[in-house]
Amino acid sequence: MPFKIATWNINSVRLRLGLVQRFLEEHQPDVLCLQETKCPDDRFPLAALRKLGYRHIEIHGQKGYHGVATISRLPMRLxxxxxxxxxxxxxxxxxxxxxxxxxxxxxxxxxxxGGDEPDPEVNPKFRHKLDFLQEMHAVRPQEDADTATLLVGDLNIAPLETDVWSHRQLLNVVSHTPVETEGLDRLRDEGGWVDLVRRHIPPQEKLFSWWSYRAKDWSFSDRGRRLDHIWSSPGLVPALRRVEVLREARGWERPSDHVPVIAEFG
Structure with a gap:
C-alpha cells in the first residue's frame, strides 16, 4: 500500500498558497491535511490545488479563524x-x-x-482546550481487514520531554503542562492510537514541528515544540516506512510557524 500523507498548520491557506503549491510539487503527498486555514469555504483556493492534481478536497472553514482542509489526489469522500x-x-x-x-x-x-494562562478557572481558552481533548475520546480508531484509521493535525500539545526545547522551563507553559500532556497520553492510550512519529523517530531524540515567530533567529535558538502529530490504528504500524518533519520549510519565505510532518507507508 504505497501511500504518503502530510499534515501542516499553514496559518492562512490564501496567504501561503504558494508554499502549499511548492510543498505539493516537491514532495507529492497523496493526501495533505491543512489546519488553521483561516478561510471560509467559498473562498478556498480549490482551482489552484486541483490544477496540481489534487482534485478531491473537503474543507471545514470559517472566516479569519481556525479551519481545516483535506486535499487528496486519490478518491475520497466526506x-x-x-x-x-x-x-x-x-x-x-x-x-x-x-x-x-x-x-x-x-x-x-x-x-x-489554549491561551496563555494554564488555569481553566481563570482562562476560558484553556478550559475550552481541556474540554475539547475530553470530547476527542469519542473519536476511536476503526480497523478491520479493509479499513484502517489515521488521526492527524495540530494537536497543540508537545507530550514528551524531548518534544520541547526545555522541559523544565516549559512545565508551566501552555502546550506542555502536565494536565495537557497527561490528557493527550490518555487520549492516545485509551483510544488505542499509535504515535507514528515517535514510533519511527526514537523518543530520546529532540524533535520539533513549531518555532515561534518571536525568535529573531528561530534556527539558531531552536526553541521549538512538537505540536503536530500523526496517529494511526495499530494495524497500520507494520506498513510505516518513513517519517519526516520538514524543518527546512520554517525557513521558506513568509513561512508558517509550523512545518509539514510526513508519513510514508508501503
Whole structure:
C-alpha cells in the first residue's frame, strides 16, 4: 500500500498558497491535511490545488479563524465535520480515502491552542482546550481487514520531554503542562492510537514541528515544540516506512510557524 500523507498548520491557506503549491510539487503527498486555514469555504483556493492534481478536497472553514482542509489526489469522500464544545468552530473533518485497495478513515484535527494562562478557572481558552481533548475520546480508531484509521493535525500539545526545547522551563507553559500532556497520553492510550512519529523517530531524540515567530533567529535558538502529530490504528504500524518533519520549510519565505510532518507507508 504505497501511500504518503502530510499534515501542516499553514496559518492562512490564501496567504501561503504558494508554499502549499511548492510543498505539493516537491514532495507529492497523496493526501495533505491543512489546519488553521483561516478561510471560509467559498473562498478556498480549490482551482489552484486541483490544477496540481489534487482534485478531491473537503474543507471545514470559517472566516479569519481556525479551519481545516483535506486535499487528496486519490478518491475520497466526506464522512463528517464534527463540532466540539458547542463553540461552532471549524476544527475537524473526517474523510474516507481509497489507497492501495484499502480504505483509510482520516481524521484531520486542529485542537485549540489554549491561551496563555494554564488555569481553566481563570482562562476560558484553556478550559475550552481541556474540554475539547475530553470530547476527542469519542473519536476511536476503526480497523478491520479493509479499513484502517489515521488521526492527524495540530494537536497543540508537545507530550514528551524531548518534544520541547526545555522541559523544565516549559512545565508551566501552555502546550506542555502536565494536565495537557497527561490528557493527550490518555487520549492516545485509551483510544488505542499509535504515535507514528515517535514510533519511527526514537523518543530520546529532540524533535520539533513549531518555532515561534518571536525568535529573531528561530534556527539558531531552536526553541521549538512538537505540536503536530500523526496517529494511526495499530494495524497500520507494520506498513510505516518513513517519517519526516520538514524543518527546512520554517525557513521558506513568509513561512508558517509550523512545518509539514510526513508519513510514508508501503
Amino acid at each position: 464522512v463528517e465535520k464534527r463540532g466540539f464544545c458547542g463553540m461552532g468552530d471549524s476544527r475537524h473533518v473526517s474523510t474516507l480515502v481509497e489507497a492501495g485497495g484499502r480504505r483509510l478513515l482520516l481524521h484531520n484535527f486542529y485542537v485549540p491552542a
